[in-house]
Every structure is written in structure tokens, then in C-alpha cells.
Amino acid sequence: MPWLETDPVTERKRFIMEWLSGEFAVAEFYRHHEISRKTGYKWIARYEREGPEGLEDRSKRPGNCPGAVEPDLIEEAIRIRYSRRQILGARKVRPRLVEGSSWTVRDLCRFLFDPAPDGRIGVSVFYAWIDARGYRDAWDYTVRFKQKLRQDALDKVELEVPEIDWDAWHVECASASS
Structure with a gap:
């Protein structure tokens, strides 16, 4: 050599x-x-x-990330966003967040929304259970809006789906219609 x-x-x-x-x-x-x-x-x-x-060689990675957000704040923002029949935007979600959080409206928009590819209007379908009259009257609905939710944001939130006794619901609906 x-x-x-x-x-x-x-x-x-x-x-x-x-x-x-x-x-x-x-x-x-x-x-x-x-x-x-x-x-x-x-x-x-x-x-x-x-x-x-x-x-030895050391990592050049920074010690902290100023744009990082705690997972509990992410879950809280998504919960507030979908807590009403009408989906709230970032400007209305921000004041309802925990006091002292350093999120700005721009940070919320960056996290909650993802622009559609090729500049097209994105369509997001969000299924949720609505319990209007107790556990019996539950249905799913589709919400469409101009920007698409990031899939990873939805993956981090666990939706609570109520247990429904479909047999009792079916019998009650049949008796109500007759």
C-alpha cells in the first residue's frame, strides 16, 4: 500500500x-x-x-429546536379545532389554547394545514361521531374545507368513539318511524 x-x-x-x-x-x-x-x-x-x-467527533445538531411543539399542545389544538360543529381556524384556536403557549397563528396554520399539491384545492374528509340525543342518535359526517389536514396530526390524536348498542338503536328507530 x-x-x-x-x-x-x-x-x-x-x-x-x-x-x-x-x-x-x-x-x-x-x-x-x-x-x-x-x-x-x-x-x-x-x-x-x-x-x-x-x-471523538461530535454531532453538529443544535441542542434545541425553537419551532418544536409539545405533543399535548398539538392534541389540545386539534381538540379545540374540532370541538364545535363548525371547524375553527388558527385565529380562533390560538386564544383558546393554554395560557403562556408561544404558538403564533402562523405556527398553527403551518401545523394544522398542509397545502394541496399542484396548487389545487385540497379536500379533507374527517369522520366523527356526533351524539346529539344521548348514545342512540349517532351519525358520521364529512367535512370539506379548502386546505387539507396533515395526516400525522390526526394520527397523534385519539378520537373517543362512543359505544353504541346498535340493536337497541335499530329497534327504537323502527318504533319511532311506525
């Missing part, structure tokens, strides 16, 4: 081993490894603080 391949972690360990030996002057040492002083001091500080594990 005419060449030798190394990875950055191996080079950092070699850098630290030479630094610990103390053979080079500081400026010459960094020039020899072709790194800046700032980078050299960073690796030395990590080695002193964490040992050899500090020389």
Missing part, C-alpha cells in the same frame, strides 16, 4: 500525544500540524476536560 489513510480522530490523538511530549515550540507545533492556534487550544482543552473521549 503506497499511501496511508487516517481519520480525523487518529490525527487528533497523534496531535495530543506530540503535545504531551513537549518537543515542539507552540507556534512550530501548530504550523507542523497545519491547524490554527484556536483549533489546537480547543482540542487540548477537550482532552484535559474529557480525556481521549473528548477527541
Whole structure:
């Protein structure tokens, strides 16, 4: 093999081993490894603080996501949105949310709605049980609106479907119609 391949972690360990030996002057040492002083001091500080594990590669992923939303707030927003016969939009859902939440109307629209592909009007079908006169009078209905709900938002919410005694309901409907 005419060449030798190394990875950055191996080079950092070699850098630290030479630094610990103390053979080079500081400026010459960094020039020899072709790194800046700032980078050299960073690796030395990590080695002193964490040992050899500090020389490993780290994720560059940010520690937090300012746009992230707690799942309970998502469920609450969807519950409020569908709590009435008429579906509420983001501007009416926002004031009803928990006090102190940092959602804006734009955040709610971004989460609750997904534009239809190709600029067409999206159609979403949402089935729900309506219990108008106790457990007997239940039916499903279809709600159409101009923007489509994100499927993952609906997947996160568990809808409570009432248990219906269909035999008793059928008998009562038959007796009511005669």
C-alpha cells in the first residue's frame, strides 16, 4: 500500500500525544500540524476536560429546536379545532389554547394545514361521531374545507368513539318511524 489513510480522530490523538511530549515550540507545533492556534487550544482543552473521549467527533445538531411543539399542545389544538360543529381556524384556536403557549397563528396554520399539491384545492374528509340525543342518535359526517389536514396530526390524536348498542338503536328507530 503506497499511501496511508487516517481519520480525523487518529490525527487528533497523534496531535495530543506530540503535545504531551513537549518537543515542539507552540507556534512550530501548530504550523507542523497545519491547524490554527484556536483549533489546537480547543482540542487540548477537550482532552484535559474529557480525556481521549473528548477527541471523538461530535454531532453538529443544535441542542434545541425553537419551532418544536409539545405533543399535548398539538392534541389540545386539534381538540379545540374540532370541538364545535363548525371547524375553527388558527385565529380562533390560538386564544383558546393554554395560557403562556408561544404558538403564533402562523405556527398553527403551518401545523394544522398542509397545502394541496399542484396548487389545487385540497379536500379533507374527517369522520366523527356526533351524539346529539344521548348514545342512540349517532351519525358520521364529512367535512370539506379548502386546505387539507396533515395526516400525522390526526394520527397523534385519539378520537373517543362512543359505544353504541346498535340493536337497541335499530329497534327504537323502527318504533319511532311506525
